[in-house]
Amino acid sequence: MGWSIKLRQRVLLTMAVLMMGVVPVSAAPIAHREVLPNGIVLLVAERPTVPIVVARLWTAAGAVQDPPDRAGLANLTGTLLTRGTARRTGPELDAAIEFVGASLEAGAGRDGLTVSLSVLRKDLTLGLDLMAEVVLSPTFPEPEFKRNVAQIQAAIKRSEEDPETVASRALGRLVYPEHPYGIPVEGTTESVARLTRDDVVGFYRSKVRPDTTVIAVVGAVTVAEARREIVARFGAWPVPPGSLPTVPMAAPGAAPAVEVIKRDLTQATILLGRQAVRQTDPDYFPLAVASSILGGGSSSRLYGRVRDEGGLAYSVYSYVVPGRYGASFIVGAQTRTAEVKRVIDVLREEMARMGRQPVSERELALAKSYLIGSFPLRLETSSKVADFIVAVEVQGLGLDYADRYRERVAQVTVPDVERVAARFFAPDTFNRVVVGTVP
Amino acid sequence: MRLRTVLGLALVLLLVATSSALTQPVSPVVAETLANGLRVLLLEDHRSPIVSFQVWYRVGSRNELRGATGLAHFLEHMMFKGTPTHGPRQFGELVEQHGGQHNAFTSQDVTSYYVNIAATQLGLVIDLEADRMKNLLLDPKDIASEREVVIEERRTRSEDDPGGFLGEEVSSLAFKAHPYGQPIIGWMEDIRRITPEEIRAFYRTYYVPNNAIVVAVGDFRASEALATIKRRFGAIARGPDPPPVLAIEPPQNGERRVTVRKQAQLPIVYLGFHVPDQRSKDAAALEVLSTVLSGGRASRLYRHLVYERQLALDAGGDYSYFSFDPSLFWFWATAMPGQTPDTLERELLAEMERLKAAPVTGEELTRAKNQIESVFVFQEDSVHRRASLLARFELIGGYRGKDQYLEGIRAVTADDLTRVARAWFDFDRKNVGVLVPLP
Numbered sequence: 001m002g003w004s005i006k007l008r009q010r011v012l013l014t015m016a017v018l019m020m021g022v023v024p025v026s027a028a029p030i031a032h033r034e035v036l037p038n039g040i041v042l043l044v045a046e047r048p049t050v051p052i053v054v055a056r057l058w059t060a061a062g063a064v065q066d067p068p069d070r071a072g073l074a075n076l077t078g079t080l081l082t083r084g085t086a087r088r089t090g091p092e093l094d095a096a097i098e099f100v101g102a103s104l105e106a107g108a109g110r111d112g113l114t115v116s117l118s119v120l121r122k123d124l125t126l127g128l129d130l131m132a133e134v135v136l137s138p139t140f141p142e143p144e145f146k147r148n149v150a151q152i153q154a155a156i157k158r159s160e161e162d163p164e165t166v167a168s169r170a171l172g173r174l175v176y177p178e179h180p181y182g183i184p185v186e187g188t189t190e191s192v193a194r195l196t197r198d199d200v201v202g203f204y205r206s207k208v209r210p211d212t213t214v215i216a217v218v219g220a221v222t223v224a225e226a227r228r229e230i231v232a233r234f235g236a237w238p239v240p241p242g243s244l245p246t247v248p249m250a251a252p253g254a255a256p257a258v259e260v261i262k263r264d265l266t267q268a269t270i271l272l273g274r275q276a277v278r279q280t281d282p283d284y285f286p287l288a289v290a291s292s293i294l295g296g297g298s299s300s301r302l303y304g305r306v307r308d309e310g311g312l313a314y315s316v317y318s319y320v321v322p323g324r325y326g327a328s329f330i331v332g333a334q335t336r337t338a339e340v341k342r343v344i345d346v347l348r349e350e351m352a353r354m355g356r357q358p359v360s361e362r363e364l365a366l367a368k369s370y371l372i373g374s375f376p377l378r379l380e381t382s383s384k385v386a387d388f389i390v391a392v393e394v395q396g397l398g399l400d401y402a403d404r405y406r407e408r409v410a411q412v413t414v415p416d417v418e419r420v421a422a423r424f425f426a427p428d429t430f431n432r433v434v435v436g437t438v439p
Numbered sequence: 440m441r442l443r444t445v446l447g448l449a450l451v452l453l454l455v456a457t458s459s460a461l462t463q464p465v466s467p468v469v470a471e472t473l474a475n476g477l478r479v480l481l482l483e484d485h486r487s488p489i490v491s492f493q494v495w496y497r498v499g500s501r502n503e504l505r506g507a508t509g510l511a512h513f514l515e516h517m518m519f520k521g522t523p524t525h526g527p528r529q530f531g532e533l534v535e536q537h538g539g540q541h542n543a544f545t546s547q548d549v550t551s552y553y554v555n556i557a558a559t560q561l562g563l564v565i566d567l568e569a570d571r572m573k574n575l576l577l578d579p580k581d582i583a584s585e586r587e588v589v590i591e592e593r594r595t596r597s598e599d600d601p602g603g604f605l606g607e608e609v610s611s612l613a614f615k616a617h618p619y620g621q622p623i624i625g626w627m628e629d630i631r632r633i634t635p636e637e638i639r640a641f642y643r644t645y646y647v648p649n650n651a652i653v654v655a656v657g658d659f660r661a662s663e664a665l666a667t668i669k670r671r672f673g674a675i676a677r678g679p680d681p682p683p684v685l686a687i688e689p690p691q692n693g694e695r696r697v698t699v700r701k702q703a704q705l706p707i708v709y710l711g712f713h714v715p716d717q718r719s720k721d722a723a724a725l726e727v728l729s730t731v732l733s734g735g736r737a738s739r740l741y742r743h744l745v746y747e748r749q750l751a752l753d754a755g756g757d758y759s760y761f762s763f764d765p766s767l768f769w770f771w772a773t774a775m776p777g778q779t780p781d782t783l784e785r786e787l788l789a790e791m792e793r794l795k796a797a798p799v800t801g802e803e804l805t806r807a808k809n810q811i812e813s814v815f816v817f818q819e820d821s822v823h824r825r826a827s828l829l830a831r832f833e834l835i836g837g838y839r840g841k842d843q844y845l846e847g848i849r850a851v852t853a854d855d856l857t858r859v860a861r862a863w864f865d866f867d868r869k870n871v872g873v874l875v876p877l878p
Contacts, residue, residue, distance in 0.1 A: 049486050050819045091746070094736040099806045101813025103735070120813055147749060154752045154775050157704045161601055264702040267594040298519070298531035298541075308528060311587030314595060334595055366536050373538015376489050377555050381820040 029399055030379075031216070031389045032223045036231065038239055039211030043389045043399075044226040045218040047382050051121035053219035054382040055128065057135060058390050060212035061203065062111040063185040064247045064325060069194065072187020076148060076195055077203050078108035081115065083144035086137035090144055093130060102127050106134060110185055111324040112394060113208065118383065121220040124229070132233035138204065145197045153189045163269040163334075163435040166261055171273045174257050174431035175328050179250040210237045212244055214393045219382040250275060250326025256428070261435045268340045268436030269332070272347060274429050276329035278322040279397055285408040286416035287320055287329070287424060292367040293359055293417065294318045294350060294425070295331060299366060301350050302331070310346065312339050324395060329424055337437050344434075348427035355422035358414045371409050375402065468829065468838055469661040475677040476649025479668055480829050480838055481661040484822050490657025491823040492564045493553040494572070495830045497652075498645035500623040501547045501684055501763060507633060509625015510641045512545040513589055517638060518552065519543075520581045522574040527581060530567055537563065545623055548763040549834060555823050558658035562667055568653075569671035572646055579635045586630065593624050601703040601874050609709045609872035612695045613767055617688040647678025652833055656826040688713065688765065696871040703876035705752065706774040708783040711767035711870040714863045717760050717835055721862065723847035724855040725758040725768060730807035731799055731856065732756035732770075732790070737806065739799075740772070744786055750778050754787070760844075761831050767870070768863065780873045794860035798853035811848050815841075 031045040066073045082104060083090035097104045102119035104127070115135055119127035159165045169184050176182030186192070215234065217226040252275055277284050295302035295318030306316040316333040331351065335343045379385050392401045469481040499511050521527035534541045539556030554564045597603045607622045614620025624630070653672065655664055691713055715721055732740050733755030740754040754772035770791075772783045818824040832840040 047486075050816065052817055052820065091737065091742070094742075095802070095806075098735040098737045099802070099809060101806075101809040101811075118817065120816060147746070150749060150775065151745075151752065154705065157776060158752060158773065161704050163599065265594075265599045267591065267599050297535050299528060299535050304528065307588055309584060311584035312591075314588050314592035335591060336594065366532060370535040370538055373536075373557055374540060375538070376487055376557065377538070377540055380487055380489065380822065383820070 030385070030402060031218075031399055033393075033399055034227070036210075036235060038235065038237055039213070040230075040234055040237070041214045041393055042227065042230055043214065043216040043393060044221070044223045045216070045382075045385050045389060046222055047219050047385065049220075050382070051220050052382060053117075053119055053121055053124050053127070053217065053221050054386045055117040055119075055131060055218075056214075056216045056386045056390050057115040057131065058112045058214045058216075058394060059208050060111065060244055060394075061113040061207035062108050063183065064110060064180040065203070065207050065244065066180065066183070066187075069191070070199055071183045071191035072152065072185070073195055073199055073203050074108035074113055074207075075186050076152060076192065077200050077208075078106045078113045079148050079152070080140050080144060080200060081106040081134045081138045083148065084139045084141045085133040086139060087133060089141070093134065096126070097130055100126060104130055104134065108185060110181060114390075124221065128229050128233055135208070136234070136237060140197060140200050140204070142197055145200065149192055149195065152186060152192050156186055156189050156192070163263060163265060163267075166263070167269045167271045167332075167433045167435045170259050170261060170433045170435075171271045171330070171431060174259065174433065175253060175273045175275060176250055176326065177253045179326065180247065181250055181323060181326055181328075206240065206242065207244060209240050209244070210234065211239050214390055216386045216390050216393075218386040218389070247325050253431075256431045258432045259434075260438050261433065262438070263436055265436045266337065267334050268337055268434055268438060269334050270340065270344060270347070271433045272331040272351075272427075272430040273328055274424070274431060276320055276327045276424050278327040279395060279401075283420050283423065284320075284322070284327075285405070286412045286420040288371060289364065289367050289409060289412045290354060290359075290417045290421050290425070291318050291320050291329065292371060293363050294354055294421075296367065297370065301354075302333075302347065305350060306333055306343060306346055312343050312346070322395070331430070340434060340436070340438055344432070351421075351425040351427050351430075354425045355418065358418050361414065364412070364414055364417060368409055368412060372406050375406070469665060470838065471665060473648065473669060473673050475673060475675060476647075477672050477675075478652045478833065479665065479672075480652065480654045480833060481659075481664050482656040482825060482829065483659065483661055484656050484825065485658050487822070488558050488658050489555060489822060490558040490561050490564075490655055490659055491553060491555045491826040492561060492568065492657075493551060493654045493826050493830060494568050495552075495652045495654070495834065496550045496645060497548070497650050497834065498550055498641075498681065499546050499548045500621055500625075501618050502645065502681070503618055503621060503625075505621070506629060507637060508621040508629045509589070509623075510633060510637060511550055511645075512624050513585070513630065513633060514638055514641055515543050515545045515550050515552075516585050516589055517577055517582065517642075518571055518575065520578065520585065521576045522570050523576065524570055524574065525567060527576070527578075530571070533563060533567060539564070547619055547623060547766075548761075551827075551830070553823065553826070561655065561657075561659050561664060565664075565667050565671050569675065572648065572651065572672070573675045575642055575646075577635060577639050577642065582635045582638060586633075589624070589630050590627065593627060593630060596624060597622065598627070601699075601701055601876075602707055604701060605699050605707055605709060605872045605874045608697045608699055609711055609870055610767070612697050612872070613691070613711045613713070613870040614688055617686045617764060618684070619688070619764065619766055643678070645681050647681070648672060648675050649677045650681050652830055654826045654830045654833075656822040656829070684764070691868040691870075694867060694869050694871065696873075698873045698875060700875045700877050702878070703874060705776065706778070706780040706783070706876060707872075707874040708772050708774075708780050708787065709872040710770040710784070710787055711872075712864050712868065713765060714758065714768040716762050716765045721855075721859045722760060723844075724851045724859040725863070726760050727804070727807050727811070727848060727851045728794070728856050728859060729756050729758040729768070730810055731803050734807055734810045739803070740770075740787075740790060743790065744772060744783075748786070749775055750782055750786055751775060754783075761835055763835070780875065784871065784873070788866060791860060791864045791866075795857060795864065798857050801853070804851070804853050804856070808848055808851070812845065815845070
């Protein structure tokens with residue numbers, strides 16, 4: 001509520017919900033799934049009405065695979081995939097895909113490296129040809145390597161202007177002190193400076209491989225067609241020797257810490273965070289509900305106390321961030337310098353209260369019906385469906401996860417919420433970062 | 440790494456600037472104007488069991504006077520604070536309880552509210568929106584606390600954001616007479632000063648059915664939806680027609696320039712030129728031009744400034760096709776470390792000289808047109824975007840305008856682009872903003 005469109009949009013409400021990893025109501029299987037002989041998992045969802053196709057290729061070469069002294073390698077490798085192939089230069093790839101009003105983007109996240117294609121149905125052949133080229137025959141030209149290193153370093157530098165980015169980076173370090181999740185996906189200006197083209201080529205050769213790859217094709221395409229087109233391009237992709245190094249699950253960190261980062265700003269960004277549990281843990285569902293009650297939307301407790309009644313913040317929220325190798329729970333707000341202490345007190349108070357007193361049946365019902373009822377909105381477009389089915393596959397949740405999620409959320413009781421809140425919301429177990437001018 | 444959109448306006452317009460012309464040559468839109476002047480547009484879309492319901496008021500910062508800026512946006516916040524029937528916070532609770540997502544935004548020209556929700560809840564949403572069109576509480580106590588929330592929002596978007604801050608400075612320089620020079624969120628001093636009486640008067644003046652458009656797209660029967668809308672909104676009396684905006688920006692004489700020194704990481708340059716609105720014969724060419732300049736990595740500014748010469752981290756050009764009154768064509772660039780704002784400014788101007796001197800290539804022109812058309816097709820995938828698009832075109836003359844819009848785009852020639860560049864990018868009439876970072 002209350003954005004002016006003049007400036008960059010921040011979709012906190014929506015984000016918070018997406019990050020909980022919620023899913024759709026649907027009785028029919030959401031996608032066709034099969035495993036190709038070289039190990040690629042192919043997912044296809046037919047959505048015939050609009051003449052577009054979205055394809056996502058996810059491979060397990062995320063930042064978790066960065067060598068310890070090579071932070072940012074997966075990210076740089078991802079960025080460079082579209083910067084030159086055996087057949088085309090980077091600018092030629094750009095020109096070819098954009099000429100038909102399509103887009104082909106590649107980049108890495110924590111868990112994986114993703115190549116995304118959005119294309120009109122009539123240009124599907126071209127789009128998939130280009131997608132296969134960038135995945136199977138990237139050349140990582142030296143000038144492109146240098147250019148992208150400089151751009152990534154500049155982007156990291158600029159991100160120091162954004163207090164939320166600064167705060168989340170610091171918080172990540174505190175929440176995951178001994179795990180790759182604690183290191184920024186893009187690395188640091190220093191770590192990126194150390195990367196060489198050989199690092200990139202080596203990373204690509206050993207870690208971008210079919211047996212850890214998921215391809216989702218969604219839109220105006222049939223299962224048979226999608227299978228034919230994907231097998232034709234990726235069926236002969238050989239499995240390299242060896243296997244991906246195992247990534248450990250995140251272990252709970254040491255004693256929680258507090259970090260203050262001084263910036264010349266009129267507003268302070270406060271982030272509290274700790275490790276939590278992912279979707280495979282039975283407590284995940286009560287946790288998602290509890291987080292929704294605490295800070296999930298405009299009817300949440302934090303929104304009511306901090307924003308509606310207190311006028312202390314425009315932005316205040318809580319959410320769960322599940323990943324393949326761990327999960328975190330985040331509570332945050334931005335407030336004027338003078339109120340930092342008061343806002344931290346209110347956040348802590350509300351978190352503690354969740355574990356001390358039962359929530360009302362009304363609050364519980366509202367949170368549950370929101371989580372369940374908002375599923376269809378999250379599967380509205382082909383792009384959203386592709387994101388969802390890839391996430392479900394990657395997290396190992398099964399294509400029936402949507403239905404199970406709905407059931408599990410519906411089963412959450414008042415004592416469940418109190419129990420997980422006592423387990424996960426105790427304020428003293430949280431790391432804390434404040435960015436701004438702190439009194 | 441995500442490239443930051445420096446001018447959010449650009450982003451929003453790109454997102455909405457599309458239509459269904461390609462897939463549905465005959466529009467099944469049900470359009471009706473009720474006796475009280477309310478304009479209603481309904482479009483059945485049965486692909487998902489959801490609906491996007493939107494109310495657009497023809498009021499934005501354009502309707503504000505000096506000394507009372509930010510009124511439209513402040514009122515937008517207050518629209519979530521309840522009526523006698525639906526108390527404070529009930530709007531959010533009722534919507535979220537049914538899994539709905541809701542939000543609103545204020546622009547220079549309009550204030551827009553949306554709810555995306557299970558189609559079975561359309562009646563509830565119609566009830567809520569009709570109620571708050573007429574019966575807003577506007578309790579002085581709520582106004583007092585919400586004032587602080589708006590102030591926090593302003594801190595996030597403007598005071599503490601180098602790009603946002605610079606954008607305000609350039610706009611206020613470029614417009615001497617027309618309210619487009621005022622920030623949508625309002626100046627801090629005005630936000631602090633505005634009285635409940637002024638908000639009340641603003642609400643009474645502009646929130647009348649004859650100043651609003653209701654749009655719904657989704658899984659409903661248009662005849663039934665129309666009947667419900669007539670019953671609920673039809674009961675609201677027509678108000679006096681709101682006063683027209685009379686201000687006309689006089690021709691600019693001479694360059695205007697502002698330099699902001701602020702804690703930041705990288706220099707930013709903005710250049711703004713006064714251009715005509717969509718009623719002009721040059722509008723389609725300006726729209727194509729902005730895509731030639733910044734639509735993707737093959738676009739001119741990206742290719743030249745970011746890719747080839749590595750002077751900028753990002754660069755672009757943007758035209759506001761849907762603007763009610765003549766606005767600015769913006770150019771912007773963020774410097775790579777080590778580059779000066781002077782270099783960026785000189786190079787942006789050199790790009791304009793190039794546009795004036797020689798026609799763009801056939802490939803550039805066709806690519807830009809294909810990009811604009813394909814965005815329209817991608818929009819069709821979302822009921823929310825379909826509804827927004829209908830409203831956007833209705834606001835500038837009729838929802839059918841999207842067909843004409845595309846015809847206009849297709850008719851643009853390379854010579855048109857040269858002509859409009861020469862006509863409107865007059866270096867003696869530029870508005871320049873430079874952000875010089877302080878450590």
